[in-house]
Amino acid sequence: MGRRQTMQEKFKQQMKAYRKKRMKVDNTPFMPSDGIVYVMNTLNPTEKIKAEIINKSVKQHREIITHLACPECGNSMDWDGNWEAFICLKHGKKAIYEIANKD
Numbered sequence: 001m002g003r004r005q006t007m008q009e010k011f012k013q014q015m016k017a018y019r020k021k022r023m024k025v026d027n028t029p030f031m032p033s034d035g036i037v038y039v040m041n042t043l044n045p046t047e048k049i050k051a052e053i054i055n056k057s058v059k060q061h062r063e064i065i066t067h068l069a070c071p072e073c074g075n076s077m078d079w080d081g082n083w084e085a086f087i088c089l090k091h092g093k094k095a096i097y098e099i100a101n102k103d
């Protein structure tokens with residue numbers, strides 16, 4: 001009985017890790033229906049900034065945003081699944097931009 005529980009426990013942990021990994025891979029933001037995206041600087045989250053979309057892709061028949069222009073310097077930022085944000089390293093200090101809700 002003890003051994004069986006251990007196996008189940010192990011399986012549960014593996015499933016949890018697997019789901020977490022899947023979510024990490026899958027968290028590229030969807031394109032809003034109106035096509036307008038706001039971001040917020042994670043390190044200074046006071047104002048929402050309208051961001052320019054540079055590149056899109058299609059996932060599961062929906063548009064996703066893969067590249068945004070940095071509001072500070074205009075550099076093309078990649079989506080970073082680990083940070084769950086767009087990151088710019090081009091204008092000196094590292095900037096992390098999260099997608100902001102509109103309201």
Ligand SMILES: [Zn+2]
Pocket residue numbers: 070071072073074075088089090091095
């Ligand atoms: Zn920048």
